[in-house]
Amino acid sequence: MQFAFTEDQLAFRDAVRDLLAKECPPSVVRAAWSNADGRSGSAWNALGEMGVLGALVPEVSGGLGLSELDVVLLAEETGRVALPEPFVEHVLVGAPLAVLEHPDVVNGVMTVSAGDPVIPYGVAADVIVVLAPDAQLATGSSATFEALTSVDASRRLTRLVEANTSRPLTRDEISVAFWRATLGYSAQLLGLARQMLDMTVAYATERRQFGSPIGSFQAIKHQLANVRIALEFAAPLVYRAAHSLATNDPDAALHCSMGKAQAADAGMLAASTALQCHGAIGYSYEHDLHLWMKRTWALAGAWGDAAWHRDRVARAILDRPA
Amino acid sequence: MQFAFTEDQLAFRDAVRDLLAKECPPSVVRAAWSNADGRSGSAWNALGEMGVLGALVPEVSGGLGLSELDVVLLAEETGRVALPEPFVEHVLVGAPLAVLEHPDVVNGVMTVSAGDPVIPYGVAADVIVVLAPDAQLATGSSATFEALTSVDASRRLTRLVEANTSRPLTRDEISVAFWRATLGYSAQLLGLARQMLDMTVAYATERRQFGSPIGSFQAIKHQLANVRIALEFAAPLVYRAAHSLATNDPDAALHCSMGKAQAADAGMLAASTALQCHGAIGYSYEHDLHLWMKRTWALAGAWGDAAWHRDRVARAILDRPA
């Protein structure tokens, strides 16, 4: 029994964290709200050069041949910096599915996005994986989209209207794709929440009212302590889900649902607490907090929201014959 | 439009409050935990002399001929002092039903208790009203009971095994009895919660730790503020329910369910907050807090708990054809 990541996994996480700190400061996230494709530009290429974008692609196909357990911390890091890219869609869902038809997905020269049913960055993507209504792998250039507006303006949400060049997905491919995406979004929600907590602790330490830092008031302390507690007891469920997927545990789907439900709740709590503790300053568009907050709202609802996933858990533990 | 009680209703409330302050101090409640019948003794007789126990009995039958709206504040006062008596069972449910067969219920010389299905003070009561499994009005002396143990040792809970002398209740009688009991327990829950809040405010003002009264700490202040808020927005639902019953409003049952759900939640919040703010002192059996707390637990669950009543509201507002 050993509930910990390996030195290699942590070193990989640190390398990606360093890369993202350099390539994806808040200014990049903010720029993605108004630029052409909603994406980061250089951060994506740098991740590609590092091999991260092909992490789950088998080595025979030029990928790193890693498992969900090896990339869950990387997804968390992309959440921490609110990376404006289809990271989960490409790394956990799309690349492994598309690599035979489109080898260039391995290094991110071609981008895959994915959705169920709505697809972020659909127009910008070279390859599309969509799970509903008709589960298929489609070539972006052959597809037409309906543009949707997400509260997170960097997500460039679309709905696939039709694609000429595509192949249907097998039931197994659909299932793997769905649960990997769920895991990836759960991990990103953890990272987003950790960053919002750090931002708020820093702000509460420096902002003074009534002659004291507001972080010295119990009302602030206890709200932030509650966020820290929620994170402490959400992360292990997400990491366990990664392990279950990596080891084909028969309960992997159940574990993914537990992780997403808890991570989404922790993320929503972190977001509303961060806003309340920032007050009007955090309510200003010019402040970065809302970029993290709105990404959190979006990811919490996508690939099944907390209520949907808890309902799946309920079906498994409550409704099956005793 | 006028959402307020009349001068007469408030004066009656004050008179009963004064009587209970004299006749039912905490020592009486504590004594009822270990005495023969779990009851207050003199407080009951004094209420009878005042006419309160026949409040809902028509004047032609020797009662005061008052309405639910006239007695809801009296029930709240009996909750405030945790009166160990079948007050709601007698005044709101039993006396009006039994007065023709048993005229002495008007002044409380005979006591009526009631339950659905479990009956507090069943053995001590002269007359029994039970709504399930077989709704009937029974003579206590002719009945046999199974004794049950309530967490509130003064309640002397029983289950009716059988009664020789009894008459069945009509559907109307059952419905009126049920909703009046629900209203009465809701009002008592408000009174119990107000008293627990007052006890806790007083304690937090006087108890010192870390060199200050604990009531000066925000963590205590905000918990108690939340209880005060819960009460502020529970009471009007209960008072409106009383008005709806008194005016035969077609939505009276719905209004009673809203009142019970909100009053039960406010009561449970007041109880757990009071305990947490009292700490180990409140956790001691010798402290009076647990007498109020356990009465609250019992009343919150009886005549439909919050979940059951909210489900009724849901059926009315959500499930009826749009």
Added chain:
Amino acid sequence: MELSWSPAEQAFRAELREWLAAHVPGEPLPSGDTREGFARHLEWERTLFDARWAVVSWPEQYGGRGASLWEWLIFEEEYYRAAAPQRVTQNGIFLLAPTLFEFGTADQQDRFLSKMASGEESWCQGWSEPDAGSDLAAIRSTATRDESGGGWRLNGQKTWTTRGAFCTHLFGLFRTDPTAERHRGLTYFLVPLDTPGVTVRGFGRLDGDQGFAEVFFEDALVTDDLVLGGVDQGWSVAMATTGSERGLTLRSPGRFNATADRLVALYRDRVGAAPDPLLRDQVTRAYIDAEAYRLQTLQTVTRVTAGDPPGIESSLTKVFWSELDVRLHETALALLGYEAELESPWMKGYEFALSGPIYAGTNEIQRNVIAERVLGLPRK
């Protein structure tokens, strides 16, 4: 206790409902927190004013109907039920006007009230400053006596001024006695925003609209007749306004009952016959809470009508409605599932609802007030 409306009140409701049905724009107006939307909303305000629906509870001489608080409640119920446009004039009508009625000179009342009601002049609030948010008494902006100019020179900065970039006037607090501390030595000024030395910079709120503004004052001269209430009396004068902002007037139940009804409709629409086991209880709780808020307001209005003004209990109200509003919208978004992130009135409403626990005294401050002034717990 009497919980039904009088024939006169029912007639008032009927007339209003008919008028709203005939005049409320079929298409929702663009957000009043944008320059273009603000202008469109002012046109709507003018329509309301011309039909004497803009300020029903005001005296007729200023465009009102001398309506009772009860009729005002009916107005709000019907207004929100009809999904009529947001009131971009509300800061003037609900925050400044009560103070003008109480402290204003006859001249000030005649000069400002009608134009405020018609929207010809629009008012924003100048309370907060970069270092005076929750701690309002930390205001640093100053007003210095200028005898030659026959008035006061304003200097300093206000911020988070709602719709400040679109309004014509600002009301706010400035420090007239530099030696006084905290709540003392402040004065309440009425400031035309075209006064030389006043600069306004709009900036975005959470939803991206330019609904906030910073207002900078550099030796801006305001004459004595623009002082509301006494010099150095600003705090007590302003508290009347804050009281009404935090209390009854700004948050009538109509808004939340209408939202709760829309939430119920959304639930039925999304969930259909089979009850959603997870959200059903949340919807029901929110609905019951909205009903509780309506009833508690009836209680308060009954007291106020009997001559007992709304007091510190308004802190209870502010915490409850602001957190209820958030719950209502959170529940709706939960019902929307993956569509929650899409542009929608519910998301827009959620973003707006999130400001409720922050402005007009954060709910942390309000809970302190409840604990200390309602429950009597010790300050220290």
Added chain:
Amino acid sequence: MELSWSPAEQAFRAELREWLAAHVPGEPLPSGDTREGFARHLEWERTLFDARWAVVSWPEQYGGRGASLWEWLIFEEEYYRAAAPQRVTQNGIFLLAPTLFEFGTADQQDRFLSKMASGEESWCQGWSEPDAGSDLAAIRSTATRDESGGGWRLNGQKTWTTRGAFCTHLFGLFRTDPTAERHRGLTYFLVPLDTPGVTVRGFGRLDGDQGFAEVFFEDALVTDDLVLGGVDQGWSVAMATTGSERGLTLRSPGRFNATADRLVALYRDRVGAAPDPLLRDQVTRAYIDAEAYRLQTLQTVTRVTAGDPPGIESSLTKVFWSELDVRLHETALALLGYEAELESPWMKGYEFALSGPIYAGTNEIQRNVIAERVLGLPRK
């Protein structure tokens, strides 16, 4: 990451499960917080001890098996799953023993540990005093040097001492330096309760059982060999104990997973096929939280096993398990409806669970600790 148990660990579990199945009393024992029940529980402890299950993680010389933390977790899982009797010796085994192992002399260890494990001597905790609850450092009980007696004279009062009326020994803090303040000048003493000058008065807890005691000291003489750790070093010595009380050792996940499993069984039993739309989500949340607590513990044990001792994060754990335990029982009582008020293991468990957020440092104190020492927020 490796989330399965080794063959050795599985064998340990199998042996234990078999033993428990054969020995756990079919009828639950009377409450260990009553005099009679306490005696019955001591017999059970003796049975555990004789089979070397009482203190599996201790060295063999004191009756243990030198088991790993992992095996200890397995022990707790199986123990709670089997619904075996409460551990009335836990204050000694879980709170005092770690301190004895760390600070005790060889003589003290030999003298006390085995008898503690077998239940021949039973220990209660003497921390709290009437004016030192959350504010533990406000301890006033004194120990005054008595050269002629070759030890210290204890005076003062301890209270809320769990099972103090039934135990043979008390461990606690007394002020040896009257000039020192707060955390300084305290000393950790081991006190036989039959020492002349010591009076114990049992009193009732929330559930009515005599599970609490007040202990009065009047010039009670304790010899130098009953000082644990250095004179005036009591606070730092005691913190090790408090650390373990607040941390891992007292609240292994087994207890909450077993409760969650019983809650699920109760739900199925009460609700049957048709899902209860209102409580289904609550049950599911509680179940997931219990699972989260188990996994977080595996994480912690992995760290501890790697030589990184559990630190201040134990405050996170304490808040979570204590509030989870309350939620688990609240949900069960809600499922019981009107029967909730009836005598039942769930009600008894609820009354006990309510002590969780209070003892071992109230959750208010714990949240301060999390904010200041985990998050680094300013104290003042």
